[in-house]
Amino acid sequence: MGLDEALLRDAGSGSTLRFYRWRPAAISLGYFQPSAWVDSVQGSHAVVRRITGGGAIYHDHEITLALTLDATRLPTDTAASYALVHGCVAAALDRLGISTRAASGDPDTAARPARHWCFAEPTTHDLLTTRGDKLFGSAQRRLRHPAERVLHHGSLVLRAPDATPFCGSLLDFAPPEATEDRLIEALIGSFAEQLGLEPRPGEPTASELHHAAILARRYADPKFVRRR
Amino acid sequence: MRPTDRKYLKSHEWCLIEGDVATLGITDHAINLLSDLIYLELPDVGAKVKAGEPYGEIESVKSVSDIYSPVTGEVIATNDELVENVMSLAEDAFDRGWMIKVRVEETSPDLLDAKAYEELVQAEGE
Numbered sequence: 001m002g003l004d005e006a007l008l009r010d011a012g013s014g015s016t017l018r019f020y021r022w023r024p025a026a027i028s029l030g031y032f033q034p035s036a037w038v039d040s041v042q043g044s045h046a047v048v049r050r051i052t053g054g055g056a057i058y059h060d061h062e063i064t065l066a067l068t069l070d071a072t073r074l075p076t077d078t079a080a081s082y083a084l085v086h087g088c089v090a091a092a093l094d095r096l097g098i099s100t101r102a103a104s105g106d107p108d109t110a111a112r113p114a115r116h117w118c119f120a121e122p123t124t125h126d127l128l129t130t131r132g133d134k135l136f137g138s139a140q141r142r143l144r145h146p147a148e149r150v151l152h153h154g155s156l157v158l159r160a161p162d163a164t165p166f167c168g169s170l171l172d173f174a175p176p177e178a179t180e181d182r183l184i185e186a187l188i189g190s191f192a193e194q195l196g197l198e199p200r201p202g203e204p205t206a207s208e209l210h211h212a213a214i215l216a217r218r219y220a221d222p223k224f225v226r227r228r
Numbered sequence: 229m230r231p232t233d234r235k236y237l238k239s240h241e242w243c244l245i246e247g248d249v250a251t252l253g254i255t256d257h258a259i260n261l262l263s264d265l266i267y268l269e270l271p272d273v274g275a276k277v278k279a280g281e282p283y284g285e286i287e288s289v290k291s292v293s294d295i296y297s298p299v300t301g302e303v304i305a306t307n308d309e310l311v312e313n314v315m316s317l318a319e320d321a322f323d324r325g326w327m328i329k330v331r332v333e334e335t336s337p338d339l340l341d342a343k344a345y346e347e348l349v350q351a352e353g354e
Contacts, residue, residue, distance in 0.1 A: 032267040054290035140291035144239040
């Protein structure tokens with residue numbers, strides 16, 4: 001989480017598409033979410049709070065991505081920016097023969113989510129399996145100063161966790177050649193194409209790692225995790 | 229045309245300065261860009277805010293954005309009703325949609341008048 005925020009805030013970080021996995025499984029809360037409810041489901045799991053919005057995610061067998069970039073590369077309209085990112089993911093899956101569909105809904109009926117889990121409530125533009133289960137969940141953080149930047153978090157569920165069985169399970173219907181490596185490769189290609197970027201592998205800079213280490217203290221602080 | 233009695237920031241916040249008190253909020257243009265508003269967090273009365281730095285946070289469509297202050301000073305009132313019903317911002321950004329009142333010590337050097345702000349949002353393709 002600290003590195004994602006460092007990549008968002010550090011001037012000169014450019015555009016980064018970062019992938020990671022969670023071992024052991026853990027729970028992340030949305031920035032504004034209340035935390036008291038999580039006591040009943042936490043068990044021995046670590047709980048972290050994201051700086052992006054939305055609902056809680058039980059992270060287990062999934063590909064997690066953090067896209068950080070200048071806001072000018074995305075539509076200024078927030079909903080349109082989700083549509084673009086989800087379109088990138090859908091196109092990547094399509095290349096591997098995996099069909100999905102976008103959730104529809106009336107944007108005017110949006111309200112505070114009634115359920116705690118992000119994947120329990122598909123919202124407009126969310127990526128669903130053809131059966132209608134939510135497969136890819138997203139949330140954002142936007143900065144305007146010192147530069148207009150966006151962090152877009154996304155979780156692509158490979159196998160629905162027991163804790164959140166309503167998630168789609170990509171591995172249930174993906175062809176065998178759609179390995180995790182191939183999925184990531186397809187995602188990189190799709191994002192690069194749609195955003196007009198030239199992908200190249202990279203590691204965080206010393207400055208980003210230093211900033212991430214400082215930010216990590218806040219993420220580890222129970223006062224931040226339980227801020228609401 | 230947006231209210232001409234206020235000043236604006238490029239990041240789409242407004243302030244109305246009357247004497248040494250500034251009333252702060254965000255513009256209708258910002259609200260249109262954010263779309264469905266879900267959560268709003270404001271500082272406590274007595275907190276200090278600084279020109280150009282965030283004083284609040286707002287969530288829409290699972291996207292969290294900072295709200296920047298056009299002035300430096302101490303918070304003397306907050307619109308708690310708005311925190312409870314943030315969606316009402318879409319109905320009235322400039323009056324009932326005020327967020328905090330600040331006893332002003334200093335204003336941002338980057339304040340725009342209504343005409344300059346209007347040109348900015350036109351350039352952004354309102």
